[in-house]
Amino acid sequence: MTAKKQKILVIIRQAPYSSVLPEAALDIVLTAAAFEQEVSLLFFSQGVLHLLAQESTDSSAMKNISRALPSLELYEVNNILLDREALQANALQEDELLLPAKLLNPVEISAAIAAADQVFNC
């Protein structure tokens, strides 16, 4: 493994339990952080729904990635971004979210994409 460093932007844009992609994205975030890359995580579109506290998972075989979100801090993933328009479109309030996050408008999201060396959009 080289000591190079890249800006990696990982985007979660699928809702909880909709597909394996959100979990795949989170695993990339944790691995990139472990390899000391400069990683940002953006919850985009329906992905913002991961930030709601979920009541039970017994009836679902899919991993509830919301439970893993608090561990992001341990991995020093501090750049958590959130799609402000998606929050509004789903009538969600900031104070009901599991994690504090930086709210971005479309132009800022576009800039975050432009600034990244690599984007994983899962």
Add this chain to the structure above:
Amino acid sequence: MTAKKQKILVIIRQAPYSSVLPEAALDIVLTAAAFEQEVSLLFFSQGVLHLLAQESTDSSAMKNISRALPSLELYEVNNILLDREALQANALQEDELLLPAKLLNPVEISAAIAAADQVFNC
């Protein structure tokens, strides 16, 4: 296998190469016909795109079900139905289609669903 007979309606509503479901649906049609069920096949929504002649399939790993459509007659599947609105929405002309089919409007499609004992909507 019992000698009972059912009205089975199979609906193909996904576009070619979009998923395995159209092929799954066609296999159900052929099997139901082999077991002498009263089977109808409806091309609905994006499913109407299967009735366009396709130019090549070498670059795709998925089965081109259009090639199997002529064999429907051999299996005595004669009740081929088509979503008229989807044809119009995709600006397709009847004379460019691979198969002759009965064009239905939404009320007629709704009636075909109501008349069936079992619907496979793939």
Add this chain to the structure above:
Amino acid sequence: MTKTLHLINKAPQHSSALDECLGLILSDPQAHTLMLIEDGVYAALGQADTNQHFLQGLQQSKLPAYVLMEDLEARGISDKVSGVFSLVDYTGFVDLTLKFSKVQSWA
């Protein structure tokens, strides 16, 4: 004539199934009923922008509509569901399928 229960398991963001299903059944609320499961339950979010048009159509048509409670809970959205829907658990889901002559799934 038979009565049909229509199952939708995809969110409006991932499938035109709900739109297409309603296009067929809204005009005949006696013969059809709608049930949302899995990702389909996001269509029951009462305040979501994308759902307003469809929820209005549903209300006007008087088509009976159900949503699977366990899938709402797993997603943390059971307190955000539009009043147009009745909530059922898996036992209720089983009962419901027996009240109809057949079940048609949409993906």
Add this chain to the structure above:
Amino acid sequence: MTKTLHLINKAPQHSSALDECLGLILSDPQAHTLMLIEDGVYAALGQADTNQHFLQGLQQSKLPAYVLMEDLEARGISDKVSGVFSLVDYTGFVDLTLKFSKVQSWA
């Protein structure tokens, strides 16, 4: 600042990806380019009702847009493509990815 090639592989009927992608990139046609592959090529059907809004936006923005020829041919729709798009084959697709700093996939 880097330039990004955006790959869309789903039809508008199966994913909000194209909508969401254009919502981010239409305002900055210098930094972004669009390419349709697989089921995404159905968005290039010039006469399809569902595509009119998006095709208009694309034309006005002057955002460069490409579509994969092999996927059009496999679906029998290469003669129905909107003039907004440039057709590329796999070799052209490879070249295109090298003209941008990175490639972002949408599903």
Add this chain to the structure above:
Amino acid sequence: MQSFTLVIYASPQSPSSMTALNFARALLASGHSLYRLFFYQDGVYNACSFQVPPQDEIDLPAAWQALVQEHEIDAVVCVASALKRGIVDTAEAERYELAAANLREGFVISGLGQLIDATLNSDRTLNFLP
């Protein structure tokens, strides 16, 4: 008491397999019966014996197997779907010279005719789509 057939189209990684399992458990708990489970397309992965799921995740193939064995359910795996995806029983493993079978005990491989038979002979057939 009514009889059901459930058709499972999706892999254990898809939510619809879990929905089918929950539905199967609920109908049995309500005193109804399962005429047949039919595993079709990616659904055949639910009948594979090789998976090693992480400890914090539900082992869906094992859960299906437990249900099938406890209630002596006819659990049919579509042969065309299975071969295409590398799920084989002992006979097929021999025929195609593969190192081993990986079909779980309790499941049988058969043709699509079993699905048509099931729609004829059960009161309700439900499709759990991917």
Add this chain to the structure above:
Amino acid sequence: MQSFTLVIYASPQSPSSMTALNFARALLASGHSLYRLFFYQDGVYNACSFQVPPQDEIDLPAAWQALVQEHEIDAVVCVASALKRGIVDTAEAERYELAAANLREGFVISGLGQLIDATLNSDRTLNFLP
């Protein structure tokens, strides 16, 4: 000459695996190189040796294997994704007491770190999503 990494997320039954293969062939034909193929999530099914596809369909795992062996490509299969889906090499088959390995020759099982390494050390990384 540039180097590529392709990340394959979908099973051989999905069009995106075929797109990835076509892209791989085209980039090699244009004189570029593959730094790595990374099979992730359902993509790991492309590395399974048990499939018996119908004669009139493309055998995608065999086609990947031919490419990998001809061009000596580093073809990495994500270990977490593979175990969950029942794709195992000889060491894992032994460890988990499975009857046989079903990873194709030419592929190696490793961790997600190989994906991060690949994004750092190749000129372009492309994701072929399901």
